[in-house]
Amino acid sequence: MAFPLKGDDAARQTSPTLIPNPYWVSFSTSCAELIGLPVSSDRLPLDKKWLELLAGNALETESIHFATPIASAYSGHQFGVWAGQLGDGRAILLGEIAGQELQLKGAGKTPYSRMGDGRAVLRSSIREFLCSEAMHSLGIPTSRALAVVGSKLPIMRETRETAAVCARLAPSFIRVGHFEHFASLQNVDRLRELADYLIAEHYPDCLNNKNSYLRLFNEISKRNAELVAHWQAVGFCHGVLNSDNISTLGLTIDYGPFGFLDQFEIDHVCNHSDHSGRYAYHRQPQIMHWNMACLASAMLPLIEIDHSSAEAQTILRSALEEFPIMYAAAWQKRFREKLGLYLLEDGDTGLIERLLQLMHDSRVDYTTLFRRLGAIKKDALPEEILLRDDFIDREGIDLWMTEYLARLARELLDDESRNTLMNKVNPKYILRNHLAQHAIELAQNDDFSEVEKLLKILTKPFDEQAENEAYSRPPAPHHQSIAVSCSS
Ligand code: AMP
Numbered sequence: 001m002a003f004p005l006k007g008d009d010a011a012r013q014t015s016p017t018l019i020p021n022p023y024w025v026s027f028s029t030s031c032a033e034l035i036g037l038p039v040s041s042d043r044l045p046l047d048k049k050w051l052e053l054l055a056g057n058a059l060e061t062e063s064i065h066f067a068t069p070i071a072s073a074y075s076g077h078q079f080g081v082w083a084g085q086l087g088d089g090r091a092i093l094l095g096e097i098a099g100q101e102l103q104l105k106g107a108g109k110t111p112y113s114r115m116g117d118g119r120a121v122l123r124s125s126i127r128e129f130l131c132s133e134a135m136h137s138l139g140i141p142t143s144r145a146l147a148v149v150g151s152k153l154p155i156m157r158e159t160r161e162t163a164a165v166c167a168r169l170a171p172s173f174i175r176v177g178h179f180e181h182f183a184s185l186q187n188v189d190r191l192r193e194l195a196d197y198l199i200a201e202h203y204p205d206c207l208n209n210k211n212s213y214l215r216l217f218n219e220i221s222k223r224n225a226e227l228v229a230h231w232q233a234v235g236f237c238h239g240v241l242n243s244d245n246i247s248t249l250g251l252t253i254d255y256g257p258f259g260f261l262d263q264f265e266i267d268h269v270c271n272h273s274d275h276s277g278r279y280a281y282h283r284q285p286q287i288m289h290w291n292m293a294c295l296a297s298a299m300l301p302l303i304e305i306d307h308s309s310a311e312a313q314t315i316l317r318s319a320l321e322e323f324p325i326m327y328a329a330a331w332q333k334r335f336r337e338k339l340g341l342y343l344l345e346d347g348d349t350g351l352i353e354r355l356l357q358l359m360h361d362s363r364v365d366y367t368t369l370f371r372r373l374g375a376i377k378k379d380a381l382p383e384e385i386l387l388r389d390d391f392i393d394r395e396g397i398d399l400w401m402t403e404y405l406a407r408l409a410r411e412l413l414d415d416e417s418r419n420t421l422m423n424k425v426n427p428k429y430i431l432r433n434h435l436a437q438h439a440i441e442l443a444q445n446d447d448f449s450e451v452e453k454l455l456k457i458l459t460k461p462f463d464e465q466a467e468n469e470a471y472s473r474p475p476a477p478h479h480q481s482i483a484v485s486c487s488s
């Protein structure tokens, strides 16, 4: 079932706006498979009507008819401040296929567009498309992206750009902001409908439980704690962790000014419009916790159905306290795997943290460092290990390496098996900003070959792909500071 709430207070029927002369920019055959959409030998939908559908120029193909496209209302906290009603200002939900909601982002104005034009530019659409598919291949929960369709329709941002529509998929796009919306309106019936829908369709384990709404909160919180641990492990910075961008399914959604870490800076801020660094890399876990507090406040009336107000507050407060514990467990699991530590030992967290500190001090490339860690042999000598050259503090890394080698010596796996396992969690290829930027610049001149190439490479991020070695390298110094703003 697509968006569950009916009625003008929750969602409005909205048709996409026609866009002139749409053309394919990129298409994900893996997503097509997900929704059972047949593709032809040119790796595009067999049914040619899909181009017009995904452009927002038609509501049907040969086999599907979307009768009631909608935009939904939500609210939220932006940069820590209550922003009131927001809503799908430029995303239109066409309907559901094979358990996936199909949304067109940038398909024109909706009743929630406020001052916006309802459009998205080619640049940001390619970024969302590539990153969604890359994250999925990294094993990180995310909305998916089926296609980017371009048009020469001019769009004004900081400069004049052109429009595109990104077709995205998720089992549900319900956000923390949907709960906050109805909580702010003190509409407990709507809160209940949202929660009942999520339980019935996406959290069946919470069903038939006396405290089903509390369990729902706990599960959403757990999924999001695990999600941030995934992000931290792969060096992903979301950029705009406002509560309206937080999925109730624990998916990465609303890709904007995101960035993967190149040189490791613990306090890296990927969004150049985030002047206070609220959404810096090292703050993501605590910000997600904050967003879960927004969800807890919004769900309070649901817990009050069975408890006194004071009791409900105490219950939710202690549920919220679980977040840092769940996050720490997930973080430790991910980083232990990144270092190839499979036996549980007390000192491991310290070992991981000391490595991160050394990497930060020397601004070491995050992805390549972890990838190379897997190739270390147990019987190596610290000074023989080439990656020590990446560190300014040689003494520090030698000391760390001595400890690490001693720790590895206690592991049961041989070097080769450990390397194989570590290569399954330490990607070789990530969507570095300079790679995305190069693909975008070519695409802006109607050459989509780099988008295609990146999509292909990022679909197998853990494979060696010797022929694509150059795509694994850190950016050259002049590419290190590509500015990514909120403008999209
Ligand atoms: P975002 O920061 O992209 O998650 O967007 C925050 C809010 O602004 C959401 O409600 C969006 O739907 C809305 N929004 C962003 N860009 C536009 C646009 N160009 N036109 C209309 N609404 C927009």
Ligand code: MG
Pocket: 244, 245, 254
């Ligand atoms: Mg958003």
